[in-house]
Amino acid sequence: MAETVLEARELHVGYGPIRAVRGCSFVLGTGETVAIVGANGAGKTTIMRALSNLLPRQGGAVRVLGEDTAGVPAHALVRRGLLHIPEGRGIVGRLTVRDNLRIAHDSRATASGFTEALAAAYRRFPRLEARAGQRAGSMSGGEQQMLALAKAIVNPPRVLLIDEPSLGLAPMMVREAFDVLADFRRAGMAILLVEQNVRSALALADRAYVLRQGEIVFEDTGAALLASAERLRTHLVARPSSG
Ligand SMILES: Nc1ncnc2c1ncn2[C@@H]1O[C@H](COP(=O)(O)OP(=O)(O)OP(=O)(O)O)[C@@H](O)[C@H]1O
Numbered sequence: 589m590a591e592t593v594l595e596a597r598e599l600h601v602g603y604g605p606i607r608a609v610r611g612c613s614f615v616l617g618t619g620e621t622v623a624i625v626g627a628n629g630a631g632k633t634t635i636m637r638a639l640s641n642l643l644p645r646q647g648g649a650v651r652v653l654g655e656d657t658a659g660v661p662a663h664a665l666v667r668r669g670l671l672h673i674p675e676g677r678g679i680v681g682r683l684t685v686r687d688n689l690r691i692a693h694d695s696r697a698t699a700s701g702f703t704e705a706l707a708a709a710y711r712r713f714p715r716l717e718a719r720a721g722q723r724a725g726s727m728s729g730g731e732q733q734m735l736a737l738a739k740a741i742v743n744p745p746r747v748l749l750i751d752e753p754s755l756g757l758a759p760m761m762v763r764e765a766f767d768v769l770a771d772f773r774r775a776g777m778a779i780l781l782v783e784q785n786v787r788s789a790l791a792l793a794d795r796a797y798v799l800r801q802g803e804i805v806f807e808d809t810g811a812a813l814l815a816s817a818e819r820l821r822t823h824l825v826a827r828p829s830s831g
């Protein structure tokens with residue numbers, strides 16, 4: 589595999605007595621798209637939040653772009669090039685579309701100016717241009733997901749963590765969201781994707797890990813996992829074949 593941009597070793601994360609993530613180890617290589625799939629409550633969001641230091645870890649180590657992230661504040665990880673698009677989009681509802689994109693652009697020094705970056709985002713999502721001055725929170729779920737993805741266009745991260753991009757979207761918008769991720773992948777972005785929409789995630793991913801009750805039970809290429817529906821069904825109780 590190519591050089592590693594993100595590595596978790598024996599990651600343990602919990603909420604008080606609840607041990608949500610129990611000794612997970614995984615890697616993401618340069619330019620790779622890796623999926624973590626698992627049922628409701630498997631620990632996917634907990635992993636993502638721990639990787640971007642939004643949650644403290646109780647054990648293990650995480651390295652992002654070669655550096656240990658222990659004690660590094662979440663915003664400093666953003667400056668290093670780690671963008672986390674959380675479950676529920678992570679946009680600022682009371683701000684306009686344009687202001688949300690400005691914050692994303694300014695979160696980290698970029699080669700391109702804001703006008704140029706904004707134009708690139710609007711080319712990909714013309715609908716956002718039409719909504720530029722609208723409060724983000726008043727947009728539809730699909731439009732809000734476009735805005736969340738557009739953050740990675742105005743300021744392309746070196747590593748993208750994206751949690752359930754298809755959540756609550758109509759089938760057409762699910763396809764659109766995965767098309768955009770495929771574009772990011774082709775452009776060489778390293779992507780760690782968490783999804784319950786297993787088929788779409790595995791179709792996109794180079795490799796995938798199957799998470800069950802806080803533990804990684806196996807990993808394989810996306811294609812091999814897609815082909816072994818039986819094996820998957822055992823581990824993915826919730827919505828195994830949606831999408
Ligand atoms: N804030 C919290 N306080 C206590 N327990 C929590 C908290 N957040 C999550 N948990 C528990 O941790 C476990 C993992 O939750 P997590 O949200 O990571 O799952 P998930 O795989 O993202 O699920 P989903 O597919 O439903 O988003 C679950 O048992 C959940 O109930």
Ligand SMILES: [Mg+2]
Nearest residue numbers: 632633634675
């Ligand atoms: Mg979740």
